Amino acid sequence: MLRACAAGLLRAGRHREERPGRQQGQTGLPIALEAIRRLDALFEIERAVNGRSADERRAVRQKKSKPLFDDMKAWLLSEREAPRAPSRS
Incomplete structure (x- = not known):
């Protein structure tokens, strides 16, 4: 599910309107890549707790994942x- 969300972020980033202050031709792709970087950090936590008890997973998620999600x-x-920037017609 999260991988599908990441793919959607990449697609949206490629088609996002340019913002003031960005170089000509720069798209929202850096934003999508940053989102994927953040999701990858969450996946890393999930890989680390794989196979642990439900209570252990919950404790680790509260300690490590929740701050990342909040951020x-x-x-x-x-x-x-x-x-x-205003859309170009």
Whole structure:
């Protein structure tokens, strides 16, 4: 499921409108790549807890994954609110 989300981020990043301050022709791809980097960190935690008991997995997720999710949510919201250049027709 998360891999499908990552693929969607890449597609969306390629077609995202340019923002003020970006170099000509630069797309939202760096944003998508940053999102994938953050998701990969979460996958790394999941790989580390694979095979552990449910209680152990929950404890590790609360300690390590939750801060990453919270940070990612704040980052995504800030990216969504960032000003965009007017669309070109």
